[in-house]
Amino acid sequence: MLRLRTSILARLLSSSPASPVPPLQRLLSAAAPRISPNPSFDVAEYLVGNCGLTRVQALKASPKISHLKSPTNPDAVLAFLAGLGLSCADVAAIVAKDPKFLCAKVERTLAPNVADLAGVGLPHTEIALLVSRDPGKFRCRFIVSNLPYCVSLFGSYENVLRAIKHGSYLLHCDLEDTVKPNVALLQGCGLDACDIAKLGLSSPWLLTANMEQIRTMVACAEGIGVPRGSGMFRTALLAVAFQSKEKIATKVDYLKKMFRWSDAEVRIAVCKAPVMLALSMDTLQRKSEFLISEMGLEPAYLAHRPSMINFSLEGRLRPRYRVFKFLKENGLLKGDPSYYTIVRASEKLFVGRFICPHKEAAPHLSGYYAAACRGEVSDLCEPRTGFENWSSVYGTANC
Secondary structure: OHHHHHHHHHHHHHOOOOOOHHHHHHHHHHHOOOOOOOOOOOHHHHHHHOOOOOHHHHHHHHHHHOOOOOOHHHHHHHHHHHHOOOOHHHHHHHHHHOHHHHHOOHHHHHHHHHHHHHHOOOOHHHHHHHHHHOHHHHOOOOOHHHHHHHHHHHOOHHHHHHHHOOOOHHHHOOHHHHHHHHHHHHHHOOOOHHHHHHHHHHOOHHHHOOHHHHHHHHHHHHHOOOOOOOOOHHHHHHHHOOOOHHHHHHHHHHHHHHHOOOHHHHHHHHHHOHHHHHOOHHHHHHHHHHHHHHOOOOHHHHHOOOHHHHOOHHHHHHHHHHHHHHHHHOOOOOOOOOHHHHHHOOHHHHHHHHOHHHOOOOOOHHHHHHHHHOOOOOOOOOOHHHHHHOHHHHOOOOO
8 A cells, every 4th residue: 555655646746746736636535545543553553663663762752643543644644755755764754753744634735735846846855855854844834935035035046945954934934024024134234135145044044033033143243343244244143143142241251261362352353253152162162272272372363363263173273283293393394384374274275285295205194184184193293204104004195
């Protein structure tokens, strides 16, 4: 039966999106005869045997759908999910996340949602992804009339797909009462269409949030010294999102303490790199210990180059410093580039300028650097004459 229903839904999804619901209604009605309530139907056993949940997951999920008395509707939902191309693991994850999805009506809700989304051009693979990410929203009827506005807002259909991967609320929230007023507020803060699109792509919740929350974020961004219309204002909004003034003040005081900054220096640093306010105190402490205590950089130097603090300590700061130190100590560093120049370079530029030119003098430097980025090695302490012994540890250069 499951194979039959899967075949039926596959035929539906491959048909014209103009009128996919009637065929589904006819075919499922014919393929799924009415089954009377079965008093012996065990929901937990069904979740384990048919949906792939573990026993623990099934026991947790079964109370939410204990009213089910037969497998008729759950079977139809599983056939629907299989027809979308979702794997058994995907189905298990959906049911574990939202057991009530098994209670959704295929003909009344799920199939029309697929039809609506397919009708405006959403590929079935993206529809399946949307179901996996937000099953709770998908078992309610969508209002896809929002899609044309979203395309104009984000600049392209592809960008809309990227945004709704974080959640489908944009597709069915109230445009007039929520999204458009929020966009107007952000435009009033000096953000252009490109800035707003970037905000929506990284944090679509911001476009659907309560307007008072956004006003609070704007006030907090201005409060830390980032004026409206500045290039950092968009970043500042995300950095202070849902943080109280008290929490932000505490974080600023902590930055002053950890990096030994004056009031003026911390203001300069926060204005240039407001995302620091979103970092945990433990992260800030470890970066302070490395940059100031281990490397010996001056607090004032860091205050004017705060972007260094936002880079990954283990994935970027420390590995590049080890390479920088090694090249300098062994006379392989051409010119006199600063560590700041090295650390802010793109990965491609860094490897091309500071790794590949030394593949003959230091053939295994590339392998060492890759291992350092993975946290697998410590300081690069071998003398220049010892390169021939590195192959068994780091591998060869790949430039």
